[in-house]
Amino acid sequence: MTVDFHELEQAAATLDEADPLHAYRSLFHGADDPGSDVVSYLDGNSLGRPTISATEAIAAAVAQWSGRLIRGWDEQWMDLPLTIGNRLGAVVLGAEAGQTTIGDSTTVLLYKLARGALAMRPARTEIVLDTDNFPTDRYVLEGIADELGLDLRWITVDPSSGVGLEAAREAISEHTALVVLSHVAYRSGFLADAEAITRCAHDAGALVLWDLCHSAGSVPIELDSWNVDFAVGCTYKYLNGGPGSPAFAYVAAEHLDSFRQPIQGWMGRRDPFEMGPGFVPADGIRRVVSGTPAILGMIAVQSTIDLIDRAGVRAVRAKSVQLTGYLIDLTRTLLPEVRIASPLDAERRGGHITLDHPAFRDVTPRLWARGVIPDFRAPQGLRLGPSPLSTSFAEALVGIRAIAEELGR
Ligand SMILES: Cc1ncc(COP(=O)(O)O)c(C=O)c1O
Numbered sequence: 001m002t003v004d005f006h007e008l009e010q011a012a013a014t015l016d017e018a019d020p021l022h023a024y025r026s027l028f029h030g031a032d033d034p035g036s037d038v039v040s041y042l043d044g045n046s047l048g049r050p051t052i053s054a055t056e057a058i059a060a061a062v063a064q065w066s067g068r069l070i071r072g073w074d075e076q077w078m079d080l081p082l083t084i085g086n087r088l089g090a091v092v093l094g095a096e097a098g099q100t101t102i103g104d105s106t107t108v109l110l111y112k113l114a115r116g117a118l119a120m121r122p123a124r125t126e127i128v129l130d131t132d133n134f135p136t137d138r139y140v141l142e143g144i145a146d147e148l149g150l151d152l153r154w155i156t157v158d159p160s161s162g163v164g165l166e167a168a169r170e171a172i173s174e175h176t177a178l179v180v181l182s183h184v185a186y187r188s189g190f191l192a193d194a195e196a197i198t199r200c201a202h203d204a205g206a207l208v209l210w211d212l213c214h215s216a217g218s219v220p221i222e223l224d225s226w227n228v229d230f231a232v233g234c235t236y237k238y239l240n241g242g243p244g245s246p247a248f249a250y251v252a253a254e255h256l257d258s259f260r261q262p263i264q265g266w267m268g269r270r271d272p273f274e275m276g277p278g279f280v281p282a283d284g285i286r287r288v289v290s291g292t293p294a295i296l297g298m299i300a301v302q303s304t305i306d307l308i309d310r311a312g313v314r315a316v317r318a319k320s321v322q323l324t325g326y327l328i329d330l331t332r333t334l335l336p337e338v339r340i341a342s343p344l345d346a347e348r349r350g351g352h353i354t355l356d357h358p359a360f361r362d363v364t365p366r367l368w369a370r371g372v373i374p375d376f377r378a379p380q381g382l383r384l385g386p387s388p389l390s391t392s393f394a395e396a397l398v399g400i401r402a403i404a405e406e407l408g409r
């Protein structure tokens with residue numbers, strides 16, 4: 001079959017013109033910068049692009065540091081993790097104020113929340129998780145199971161799919177203390193039915209902890225109305241917080257009084273500057289904090305929350321579905337020998353897809369060298385993660401065309 005690339009380029013341009021979010025692209029550094037060596041950035045689910053407003057916000061934070069020095073803590077910084085948490089809750093997580101905070105890495109928050117949750121179900125013996133959850137989730141839970149003498153109940157998952165409701169229902173039992181799953185699977189992009197699985201866990205008397213790393217900022221989330229107990233997630237992906245920006249943690253209001261986490265630091269104590277004897281947890285979500293929060297690291301996230309608020313989560317999701325659907329269509333046309341290792345049903349697909357081919361391990365560095373940036377996930381997956389606010393259809397086409405060329409088409 002011969003492919004008319006001119007026609008494909010015209011079609012991509014038409015999609016960009018019709019895209020109600022297209023103007024947001026110009027609010028990101030590098031997206032249309034003629035000096036950039038990147039021609040197709042498809043790794044927004046590993047590290048999002050910086051927003052232009054974040055540069056200004058970070059400069060203002062440094063000026064505040066310079067001018068206010070230590071006074072900045074009393075004036076703003078002590079409350080900032082909770083202030084940003086509330087805003088993230090309202091715009092992205094479907095969470096009322098007072099349940100979300102920013103700090104630590106996802107890995108560390110996962111540990112803190114899982115330990116705290118397990119302490120609330122002391123008579124139960126099992127943690128339910130899946131074989132294809134992100135490595136850090138599996139490793140953290142393996143460590144906790146060793147520490148506490150608990151059993152891990154693994155849901156075996158096809159890496160091109162994810163944890164469906166039936167599989168979750170089979171695994172969850174009267175022995176289950178805690179269920180820990182990813183809302184969007186890091187490899188396939190499978191979008192779990194978080195509401196139904198949460199209900200299923202609760203019916204069995206268990207608690208749930210959702211990893212929202214790949215869903216926050218790309219798919220609608222309603223933690224309060226889904227009755228989720230706990231959640232964690234990254235801010236450097238679709239929330240554009242920057243490399244290593246601190247993660248977020250959500251603890252449902254109903255659990256906050258009884259919740260105790262294992263890293264009892266002074267910043268999570270009631271009246272930390274009293275510096276008194278013994279640990280007394282702070283009221284509310286502040287008790288999730290352990291040490292001094294990374295203030296400069298959390299500044300950029302606010303800029304993206306503002307953009308998502310303006311664009312609307314529904315519009316962000318609609319663009320994301322359109323982008324992944326477009327990548328799937330192009331793959332079928334230009335890469336017929338490649339397997340699509342992600343859900344074809346948009347309802348069950350998050351913001352990224354994975355393509356499978358034995359040549360991808362070798363192809364990936366060649367793509368990076370020519371400014372086309374997806375990422376490689378072993379054993380043979382090429383993961384394409386467009387960002388709804390900054391990726392154009394034209395850019396997606398450039399990426400798939402380059403993959404086709406590298407495969408010798
Ligand atoms: C699903 C998921 N969970 C957890 C993590 C780990 O996050 P961190 O390295 O920031 O602790 C990541 C990404 O690295 C991820 O994709």
Ligand SMILES: Nc1c(O)cccc1C(=O)C[C@H](N)C(=O)O
Pocket residue numbers: 045046047186213
């Ligand atoms: N956190 C990352 C890093 O420090 C380096 C490279 C990639 C990452 C990622 O975020 C990977 C990502 N969580 C994934 O889903 O694979």
